[in-house]
Amino acid sequence: MTEYVLGNESDVAGFPLTENMSKFVDKLPIELSNTINKISQNKGGVWIVGGAVRDASMGFIPSDIDLATDLRPEKLLSIFPDAIETGLSFGTITIKSGNYLFQTTTLRTDGVYLDNRRPESVEWNLSLNEDLKRRDFTINSMAIDVARRLYYDPNNGIKDIENKIIRCVGNPEKRINEDALRILRAYRFLGQINTNNWKLEDSLSKVIINNSYLIGDLAKERIWQELIKILNSKKSQEIISLMIRDKILNVIFGWKYVETSKLLSALDSKQDLDYISLFVLVNYQLEKNSIIDLCKTLKLSKKDSKSIIFTSQMARLIPQNDLRYLRLYRHLIGTRWRQILSLSKIFDQHDMIDFHNFSKQSYFTKIIHEIENLPPLECQEQLIDGKWLMATTNIEQGQKLGRLKEWLYRIQIENDLKSISEIEEILATLQWQNSDFNSWPRMSLE
Structure with a gap:
């Protein structure tokens, strides 16, 4: 077992480590x-704080470990000259040790919050008790002294963990108005903690609902960072349903007059949707241009925006139950085909989209089954290139050549061709010499 040097003592009474905390401390990396x-x-005091203590107390392995210390930032930088100045004005540096990074913050009290996000000023102090008081929720306001094998819990975080309650430290009205992002963090913790039946403390829930408008002043990037964690959680549909009922999504997505009964019913179906599909489901009433605008408003990455727009469009299609079409469908949609068909099935089941009088959930189930049993293509890449096609047809480089190449690629996928000789045979049967190339089939499902 590692021997530890005793640092400065805390100004708050400590308790012997719980069994779960002891297991966590015994396995800390060197x-x-x-x-x-x-x-x-x-000559510093140092404590593990925040989410690591929360997770350890529940028997989970923390993904990150943060430290708090009574040493000032300048002293820390002299001890760890290669540390990263993560947020020096707030007393935070990131200490490098081997392959690990440990975010370390000087004990502090926060000044007035003027922007509903960050304090206008901070003051260093020697009080762990005061530092823990400034934190968001009781379950995140605990600390561990590794050397003394004690934990500190002046805000009764352990009790709230036992009762599965998300509660603010101190006055919830004050805490939420200090930092509006805590609204989204509260919902995120409901879905992030790997045990069931967590709930928001009653007064916190009321404060969140009454102050939801504050979310509108947050940076869009920060909103998406929290929202994507909620959408990715194991209880995402349950949490999103609660956020709809609390009218939180009205602020995030700019909803004004949205009828939510069908959406809530769909979310209760407990389908295995990823964050892209869930985002599309929640915004099912939006057409393509509105989805594009929403992605821009939330400042989503190009990758996420493209995937959301594509999923939204493809989930509105009714695939043909035809072998050739299904090969093309799988090829063009790629790995998202199961997510998209599951979404189509939900849209149909809950009458969320007009499928032009088509309504047969078993049909989508059958299509999923057909694609699951579809053998892999012999060749995913196009067998021919432009040079081969120019030499074979005498068509000069240009739009006509490109459209014929695209047509042949579609035929290759639809028929699962595997040799150039098969392409030659197909080419001989096509009426490409005298027809308008604008009328030729494209590599598309629409």
Whole structure:
């Protein structure tokens, strides 16, 4: 077992580590142990804080470990000269140790919040108790002294973990008005914690509903960072349903007069949707241009925007139950085909989209089954290139050549061709010499 140097003591009473916390501390990486000892050797107090303590207390392995210390940032930088100045004005640096990065923040109290996001000023202090008081939720306001094997919980976070309650530290009205992002963080923790039946404390829930308009002042990137975590959680549909009922999504998505009964019914169906499909489902009433505008408003990445727009459009199609078509469908949609068909099935089941009098959920189930049993294509890439086609047809480089090449590629996929000789045979049967190339089939499902 690693030997630890005793650092400065806390100003709050500690308790012996719980069994889960002890297991966590016993398995700390040597890189973290070295960092803790180095701070203690330089006459500092150092504690593991935040989400790592919360997760450890529940028996989960924390993904990140943050530290708090009573040493000032300039002192930390002299001890760890290669540290990253992550947020120096707020007392935060990131200490490098081996392959690990440990975000380390000087104990502080926060000044007035003027922008509903960050304090106007901070003051360093030597009080762990005061530092824990400034944190968002009780379950995140605990600390561990590794050397003394004690934990500190002045805000009763352990009790709230036992009762599965998300509760603000202190006055929820004050906490939410300090930082409106805490509204989304509260919902995120409901879905992030790997146990069921968590709920928002009653007064916090009321404050969130009454102050939801504050979300509109947050940076769009910050909103999406939290929302994508909610959409990716194991309880995403349950959390999104709650956010709809609390009218949080009205603010995020700019909803004004949206009828939500069909959407809530669809979310209750517990389908296995990824965050892209769930985003599309929640915004099912939007047409293509409106989806594009929403992605721009939320400042989504090009990759996410493209996938959302594509999924939204493809989920509105009714695939033909034809072998050739299904080969093309799978090829063009790629790995998202199952997500898209599941979404189409939900749209149909809950009458969310007009499929032009088509309504047969079993049909989509059958299409999913057909594609599942479809053998892989012999050749995914196009067998011929432009040079071969120019030499074979004497068509000069240009739009006509490109359209004929595209037509042949579609035929290759539809018929699962595997040799150039097969392409030659097909080409001989096509009426390409005297027909208008604008009328030729494209590599498309629409």
